[in-house]
Amino acid sequence: MNNLILEVNDVAVAFGGIKAVNGATMSVEVGSVTSVIGPNGAGKTTLFNLISGATKPDSGTILFQGFEIQKLLPHKIAGRGIVRTFQGAKVIKRLSVLENLMLGAQNNPGDNLINFFNPRARNAFEKQARDHAMALLKQVGIERFANDYAGILSGGQRKLLDLARALMAEPVMLLLDEPFAGVNPTLVEKLLEVLHALRTEHHLTFLLVEHDLETVMNISDRVVVMAEGQVIADGLPNSIYENQAVVDAYLGTRKLK
Amino acid sequence: MTAILQPGFWVFILTMSGIYGIFTLGLQVQYGVGGILNFGHVGMMALSSYTMAILVIAHGFNFWIAAASGVAVAALGGAFLGLTTLRLRGDYFSIVSIAFSEIVRYVIFNSDGLTGGAQGSLAIMPIGDAYPSYTDTWDTILYWIRDHLTPIFGEIADRDMAMGILVWITLGILLFIVSRVERTSWARVLRATREDDDVPSALGKNVFRFRLQAVIIGSIIGGIAGIYWALQVTLLSPDDFLTIVTFYAWMILILSGATKVKGLAIAAIFFGFLYGGTRFFTFWPFSFFDSSQRSYMRIMIIGIVLIVLMIRRPQGIFGKREEMVLE
Numbered sequence: 001m002n003n004l005i006l007e008v009n010d011v012a013v014a015f016g017g018i019k020a021v022n023g024a025t026m027s028v029e030v031g032s033v034t035s036v037i038g039p040n041g042a043g044k045t046t047l048f049n050l051i052s053g054a055t056k057p058d059s060g061t062i063l064f065q066g067f068e069i070q071k072l073l074p075h076k077i078a079g080r081g082i083v084r085t086f087q088g089a090k091v092i093k094r095l096s097v098l099e100n101l102m103l104g105a106q107n108n109p110g111d112n113l114i115n116f117f118n119p120r121a122r123n124a125f126e127k128q129a130r131d132h133a134m135a136l137l138k139q140v141g142i143e144r145f146a147n148d149y150a151g152i153l154s155g156g157q158r159k160l161l162d163l164a165r166a167l168m169a170e171p172v173m174l175l176l177d178e179p180f181a182g183v184n185p186t187l188v189e190k191l192l193e194v195l196h197a198l199r200t201e202h203h204l205t206f207l208l209v210e211h212d213l214e215t216v217m218n219i220s221d222r223v224v225v226m227a228e229g230q231v232i233a234d235g236l237p238n239s240i241y242e243n244q245a246v247v248d249a250y251l252g253t254r255k256l257k
Numbered sequence: 258m259t260a261i262l263q264p265g266f267w268v269f270i271l272t273m274s275g276i277y278g279i280f281t282l283g284l285q286v287q288y289g290v291g292g293i294l295n296f297g298h299v300g301m302m303a304l305s306s307y308t309m310a311i312l313v314i315a316h317g318f319n320f321w322i323a324a325a326s327g328v329a330v331a332a333l334g335g336a337f338l339g340l341t342t343l344r345l346r347g348d349y350f351s352i353v354s355i356a357f358s359e360i361v362r363y364v365i366f367n368s369d370g371l372t373g374g375a376q377g378s379l380a381i382m383p384i385g386d387a388y389p390s391y392t393d394t395w396d397t398i399l400y401w402i403r404d405h406l407t408p409i410f411g412e413i414a415d416r417d418m419a420m421g422i423l424v425w426i427t428l429g430i431l432l433f434i435v436s437r438v439e440r441t442s443w444a445r446v447l448r449a450t451r452e453d454d455d456v457p458s459a460l461g462k463n464v465f466r467f468r469l470q471a472v473i474i475g476s477i478i479g480g481i482a483g484i485y486w487a488l489q490v491t492l493l494s495p496d497d498f499l500t501i502v503t504f505y506a507w508m509i510l511i512l513s514g515a516t517k518v519k520g521l522a523i524a525a526i527f528f529g530f531l532y533g534g535t536r537f538f539t540f541w542p543f544s545f546f547d548s549s550q551r552s553y554m555r556i557m558i559i560g561i562v563l564i565v566l567m568i569r570r571p572q573g574i575f576g577k578r579e580e581m582v583l584e
């Protein structure tokens with residue numbers, strides 16, 4: 001089973017009395033699109049926080065490319081190639097949109113104070129990164145705001161910025177927490193195309209949380225269903241509908257058209 | 258009222274403004290860029306100035322080596338403060354920083370054998386039977402400059418004027434360097450951490466490292482201010498390093514608009530004149546008060562000016578309003 005890029009083994013974390021994730025086990029195959037679905041409060045975002053290192057598990061292990069990462073700090077995990085977006089999108093409001101993206105650039109010599117004395121290397125990198133950032137902004141359609149403070153962006157535009165910034169960080173695996181919620185349908189189509197291209201050209205692996213079932217069914221190779229902190233089902237998209245536990249916990253009587 | 262007419266007084270004000278300007282620049286890096294609230298900045302000034310004085314007076318060190326050591330000790334002080342508290346929430350750093358500078362002052366006050374204690378640097382035991390002075394090397398430079406100023410300024414040219422010039426050259430150089438540093442991607446990451454830790458961390462930035470570096474750089478600049486302070490006052494006393502000094506720097510920083518360095522020099526001069534100039538508020542209605550009461554009133558007046566400024570111009574004289582108010 002060495003085509004698994006991520007393995008989450010019996011991971012649990014509680015906040016006070018709330019067992020947000022309670023013994024969750026799941027895995028993600030290299031190059032796949034895996035979606036996590038489940039009711040509000042099921043622990044999906046918490047699972048993302050555990051994988052990205054923002055939250056430390058009380059127990060269990062998380063392996064990325066075979067290495068245990070559950071004890072690593074978030075920036076180390078990001079350095080290994082797991083990059084995430086945030087539910088509701090987080091932008092640095094008092095940096096420009098372009099500067100937000102530039103934050104994503106990896107191994108920027110200018111981040112190291114020693115290179116203050118090496119302006120040539122810094123400037124060359126900045127220039128290249130800026131071109132890349134502008135191209136990404138164009139891809140998600142917010143390039144006209146490049147030099148505005150990110151704080152002026154609308155909710156949907158912030159999501160686009162969050163996504164573009166994550167892409168800027170050259171991820172191996174992208175964790176997207178409700179990337180399409182609040183984004184208009186035509187743009188969702190466009191983003192799906194962008195993600196598809198990334199997948200085929202750069203062999204990116206995707207793990208996403210999404211409530212829109214139609215989108216989930218269309219783009220996912222696998223679907224993981226969470227409820228009350230546990231993984232209650234894990235399988236091919238269509239198999240989910242035949243799972244009674246899933247129907248009870250999440251789907252209800254709805255049917256895909 | 259005669260002092261107000263003497264150029265020497267204004268030279269003094271400008272020199273002190275310059276030293277305060279250097280001192281405040283350290284805070285600017287920490288707060289203006291990194292959003293780090295340091296209320297113990299004066300501790301770095303105390304560490305560098307006393308280290309320098311002790312090394313020169315009691316151990317006969319070369320002045321330059323002593324001054325560099327002083328700045329290095331201030332940097333270590335910043336590193337210690339940062340390493341112990343920066344991993345905690347921001348407010349912990351602020352609280353501990355005040356305690357830090359007060360502890361430094363307290364230790365200086367009570368270590369008679371090492372620091373001269375309450376009597377100040379005059380009571381440091383000199384090597385041999387020399388006079389306990391640490392300014393000899395510097396004075397040579399000052400007098401050399403003065404001798405070159407005399408043909409231009411006549412008898413106004415003195416040690417103080419030479420000092421003022423060196424202080425302002427130093428401030429100018431530091432302002433230039435810091436404004437350059439603040440254009441690097443290092444500063445961009447630090448600006449991001451001012452708002453949020455999760456985003457930079459998720460993008461691979463070690464937020465703690467950036468903050469620690471900001472605190473150390475600010476402490477080095479504060480340490481440089483300490484050396485100039487020591488050279489200006491010529492003998493040190495623990496009372497030079499009361500917490501109020503940190504708050505004076507905060508006033509300057511708020512006046513100038515914390516997020517940009519460009520207003521800092523002017524804000525420092527403004528503060529200097531406010532601070533020094535209020536000394537001459539001896540006319541009615543201030544004539545009802547004696548001089549010690551007036552010195553408290555001076556702090557009140559400075560406070561009122563600040564409050565008015567913050568209401569009218571929250572971004573400071575030169576700051577960008579959006580950068581202060583965007584939510």
Ligand SMILES: Nc1ncnc2c1ncn2[C@@H]1O[C@H](COP(=O)(O)OP(=O)(O)OP(=O)(O)O)[C@@H](O)[C@H]1O
Pocket residue numbers: 015018019020038039040041042043044045046047087
């Ligand atoms: N930092 C925290 N402190 C306390 N409780 C938390 C914390 N984070 C999450 N929780 C709780 O853990 C549970 C799971 O939350 P989580 O955000 O993971 O749900 P979710 O599946 O992402 O839901 P949604 O679909 O609404 O986004 C909730 O009951 C939530 O209140």
Ligand SMILES: [Mg+2]
Pocket residue numbers: 044045046087177
């Ligand atoms: Mg969620």
